[in-house]
Amino acid sequence: MTTLAGHQLREQAAARAARLRAHPLRPSVATLALSALLGAVVTVAVAGPLMAPHSESAVVALPYEGSAGWFGTDYLGRDVLSRILHGGRPIILIPVIATALSTLVGAVLGVAAAALRRDDVIMRAIDLFAVVPSILVALVLFHRFGAHPWVLTLAVVVSSIPFTTRFARSAAHPILSSGYIEQARMIGEPLPAILVRDVLPNLIRPVLADAGLRFIGAIYLVAAAGFLGFGPPPPSTDWGSMISENIGGAGLNPWGVIAPSLMVLLLTIPTNLLADRFARRVAR
Amino acid sequence: MSSGLTYAAMRMASAIATLLVVSVVLFAAVDLLPGDPAQQMLGVNATPERVEEVRRQLNLDDPAPVRYGRWMWSLLQGDLGESVRTGGPVEQIVARPALNTAVLLVAAFGAIVAVALVLAALSGVREGSRLSNLVSLCALGALSVPEFIVAGILIAVVGLELGWLPAVSLVPIGGTPLDRPVILVLPVVSLAIVGGAFGARLIRAAVADVARMPHVEAARLSGVPEGRVILRHIVPGAIPPTAQVLAFLVPFLVGGAVVIERIFAYPGLGSLLVDRVSLRDAPVIEAVGLLQASAVILAFQAADVVGFLASPSRRTAA
Numbered sequence: 001m002t003t004l005a006g007h008q009l010r011e012q013a014a015a016r017a018a019r020l021r022a023h024p025l026r027p028s029v030a031t032l033a034l035s036a037l038l039g040a041v042v043t044v045a046v047a048g049p050l051m052a053p054h055s056e057s058a059v060v061a062l063p064y065e066g067s068a069g070w071f072g073t074d075y076l077g078r079d080v081l082s083r084i085l086h087g088g089r090p091i092i093l094i095p096v097i098a099t100a101l102s103t104l105v106g107a108v109l110g111v112a113a114a115a116l117r118r119d120d121v122i123m124r125a126i127d128l129f130a131v132v133p134s135i136l137v138a139l140v141l142f143h144r145f146g147a148h149p150w151v152l153t154l155a156v157v158v159s160s161i162p163f164t165t166r167f168a169r170s171a172a173h174p175i176l177s178s179g180y181i182e183q184a185r186m187i188g189e190p191l192p193a194i195l196v197r198d199v200l201p202n203l204i205r206p207v208l209a210d211a212g213l214r215f216i217g218a219i220y221l222v223a224a225a226g227f228l229g230f231g232p233p234p235p236s237t238d239w240g241s242m243i244s245e246n247i248g249g250a251g252l253n254p255w256g257v258i259a260p261s262l263m264v265l266l267l268t269i270p271t272n273l274l275a276d277r278f279a280r281r282v283a284r
Numbered sequence: 285m286s287s288g289l290t291y292a293a294m295r296m297a298s299a300i301a302t303l304l305v306v307s308v309v310l311f312a313a314v315d316l317l318p319g320d321p322a323q324q325m326l327g328v329n330a331t332p333e334r335v336e337e338v339r340r341q342l343n344l345d346d347p348a349p350v351r352y353g354r355w356m357w358s359l360l361q362g363d364l365g366e367s368v369r370t371g372g373p374v375e376q377i378v379a380r381p382a383l384n385t386a387v388l389l390v391a392a393f394g395a396i397v398a399v400a401l402v403l404a405a406l407s408g409v410r411e412g413s414r415l416s417n418l419v420s421l422c423a424l425g426a427l428s429v430p431e432f433i434v435a436g437i438l439i440a441v442v443g444l445e446l447g448w449l450p451a452v453s454l455v456p457i458g459g460t461p462l463d464r465p466v467i468l469v470l471p472v473v474s475l476a477i478v479g480g481a482f483g484a485r486l487i488r489a490a491v492a493d494v495a496r497m498p499h500v501e502a503a504r505l506s507g508v509p510e511g512r513v514i515l516r517h518i519v520p521g522a523i524p525p526t527a528q529v530l531a532f533l534v535p536f537l538v539g540g541a542v543v544i545e546r547i548f549a550y551p552g553l554g555s556l557l558v559d560r561v562s563l564r565d566a567p568v569i570e571a572v573g574l575l576q577a578s579a580v581i582l583a584f585q586a587a588d589v590v591g592f593l594a595s596p597s598r599r600t601a602a
Contacts, residue, residue, distance in 0.1 A: 128302060128305050128306060128309075129309075130535075131302070131306065131535060131577060131580040131581055131584065132306065132535070132576075132577055132580070133535045133536075133538045133539030133542075133576060133580070134539060135539040135542050135543065136538075136539065136542075136557075136573055136576055136577075139542075139557055139558065139561045139569070140310070140313045140314055140561075140569065140573060141313070142561055143314060143561045143564055143566070143569055144313065144314070216428065220430050223430055223432075224430060224432060224543050227432050227543060227546075227547075228542075228543060228546055228558050229558070229562070230561075240432075243432065243433070243436060244547075247436065247439075247547075250436075250439075250440055250444065251444060254440065257436055257440065261433045261436055261437070264430065264433060265428070265429060265433065268428040268429065268430070269425055269428040269429070271428070272424060272425075272427070272428035273424060273425075273428070276424055
């Protein structure tokens, strides 16, 4: 009798996961357009160095020459377009790597906190770190290790983990206390098997939705670090660094500031709108 | 009322405990992580004797807990140590920037609360209406824009092109920002656009949650007029979550202010922090970090107290 009821509940769980798989979210026109835009920006950022007409350090004209090339030249007379194409990789790659890492760590910690039912200790420790602004975490780490890309990655991971953990815990909590999990536990299924087979499939979508939000925070932090002068070592650059490099000559060649600002916006706005749509569908 | 006092005392104790833990982590991160601060300060060309001298000067050879204990002990006596780069007591280096940042943060927080409440009201009045959707879409767009880009646009257009407001926020020597309040306008607007959008979305969600609760529905069904439903049933329930949202804006503001102060050359804690990180001036970094963390912790505790005072269950119990 118990096993029969257990089977029924187990089937419900499988059905819930299967339903989510069988009905992929049907994208609307707006979603497709935003995805295409985001895809184009990411392509430009990742493949940019291959397309650039000049190297990132080549001086092609006088400083702040507005008429040279598409976007003129920067404060040292380098081609702004080429530097835009060279400066996209760090602002995409660091957030991608850092978001993947922090989502993974957060999911493990969050599910562990929810599964062990002793979450107050873990969550209290985690909450302590949520009070520290991410830019402070980054600056303290720069103080110790210098402004290397991997230090920036670490800063993003450290400042995201409190949020990914808290989110994974709150997403895992209702799943873990639902009937089919209680049942599986009572008939003595080992906890790891339950977590992998029953909890994980139902957890992936909300956690991905949250990762979208964390990704935006990561782009912000990388751009802000570059802007504050903690970007890649010269002559390398990223879009955040370019804004502060060229702001002094904005009156002579405004494109030196406008072009990198636009690239950051073309990255953050579609990402945010897409993450919001995805999060709302998942919540439904 | 005694329950209120007990609660306040408990909050106070938890704030102090949190601050202590944060101070340990901050001290560990700034002072103890691998690497030799003396070597890093002096660069690779320094003579070993000079490195040794600086190590002694910084007491780097003492065990870590002793150094933390010494730092904490003098901190409690109001002594934040000496700058290792420019000399002089840290509390003097930090005092004026802290005041300037406090002025900026209070002004920006006030502006954000105003913007957020108006936007939340506009979009929350009738959920699903065209106005509501437009406001929340614009808010979502606005909060995707990093503050330094907003600031860059404002400087270029309002500051340089139109010349209406100063593009650089220099504080008069020996004075406070309030001697020339006009320098605060652009920094505050930069922070308030993004923060206001962020706050509006969260406050709206909090209010909508309360508005959907059964007791609100029950009040409506039993014929309580709509104005009274909002004032008596929705607003009191929405105060605690709104206070939490506003507290969440504080770490966002403290972090945003670092970047904004930099772009406007505003002499606050953020500008100081960025300068001292470049100089590797550990005592000043620790002091600024502790001040920023205290501001955030204070905000969260204040939100908890407001939530406690406003909670309807307490009102009925009293």
